[in-house]
Amino acid sequence: MKVFTVTRCLLLTLLLVLATTANKSKHAVRRSAFDAKKLVYTGPESRVKVNSDCSPIPSMTALTACAWLKANAMGEKTTIMSYAVAGQPNELKFYISATLRVYTYVSGEWRYDNIQSDGWQDNEWMHLCYGWDNSGVLKGYLNGVLVKDSTGLSDGVTVTGGGVMYLGQEQDTLGGGFDNDEALVGELTSFNLWSRRLSDAEIADVYDTCSVIDDSLMPDVFTWDVYHLDIEPTDVSVEYLDAGEPC
Numbered sequence: 001m002k003v004f005t006v007t008r009c010l011l012l013t014l015l016l017v018l019a020t021t022a023n024k025s026k027h028a029v030r031r032s033a034f035d036a037k038k039l040v041y042t043g044p045e046s047r048v049k050v051n052s053d054c055s056p057i058p059s060m061t062a063l064t065a066c067a068w069l070k071a072n073a074m075g076e077k078t079t080i081m082s083y084a085v086a087g088q089p090n091e092l093k094f095y096i097s098a099t100l101r102v103y104t105y106v107s108g109e110w111r112y113d114n115i116q117s118d119g120w121q122d123n124e125w126m127h128l129c130y131g132w133d134n135s136g137v138l139k140g141y142l143n144g145v146l147v148k149d150s151t152g153l154s155d156g157v158t159v160t161g162g163g164v165m166y167l168g169q170e171q172d173t174l175g176g177g178f179d180n181d182e183a184l185v186g187e188l189t190s191f192n193l194w195s196r197r198l199s200d201a202e203i204a205d206v207y208d209t210c211s212v213i214d215d216s217l218m219p220d221v222f223t224w225d226v227y228h229l230d231i232e233p234t235d236v237s238v239e240y241l242d243a244g245e246p247c
């Protein structure tokens with residue numbers, strides 16, 4: 001099984017590189033068969049896990065996480081991503097709430113920000129990012145615009161690698177402890193994760209082009225690819241993006 005998994009990862013990565021090399025056009029890359037897909041969460045019983053063989057999560061002293069999201073029936077917690085390690089289920093966490101807040105966790109410490117934006121509507125695509133580095137800087141972005149700029153979060157910390165990452169579900173224990181009230185109901189695409197904090201201008205570029213745009217911005221930890229996800233399709237399906245989605 002291990003050999004099969006590694007082979008699958010290598011094959012998919014090779015195909016992705018070939019597709020990317022074949023056409024350097026921004027939109028052709030973004031619209032390749034490998035990433036022009038979204039996850040549609042119709043209910044809370046979904047299990048979408050980042051495959052740790054294809055995309056192992058390294059130890060990190062900085063990071064940027066971005067995703068396109070279309071939520072509905074937003075509860076107090078609508079989880080975008082949770083990353084747990086042994087002894088710390090909240091090693092990384094990123095979720096939004098019905099009160100228009102964005103919450104970010106790094107190694108158990110957390111911040112939230114009230115985002116009162118006219119652009120924040122149920123059932124409309126929005127682009128969310130947060131960037132952190134262990135000087136304590138935390139920045140949050142909505143639709144490419146800086147909306148949160150703070151300091152003192154998890155100063156000097158190294159995020160532990162080798163853990164378990166879920167998209168659209170929040171873990172209370174390593175790989176488990178899911179709560180239906182904290183799941184995403186809606187749609188998610190272009191989740192990407194870098195092991196550095198992107199600049200404001202780079203975040204704006206990622207937003208403007210809907211995704212990664214060139215090699216210098218290529219996410220090194222997780223590049224959106226549904227084939228690198230382990231999906232239990234109880235309440236979730238993989239669908240092609242419609243024309244004009246997510247932007």
Ligand SMILES: [Ca+2]
Binds near residue numbers: 170171177178179182
């Ligand atoms: Ca929970």
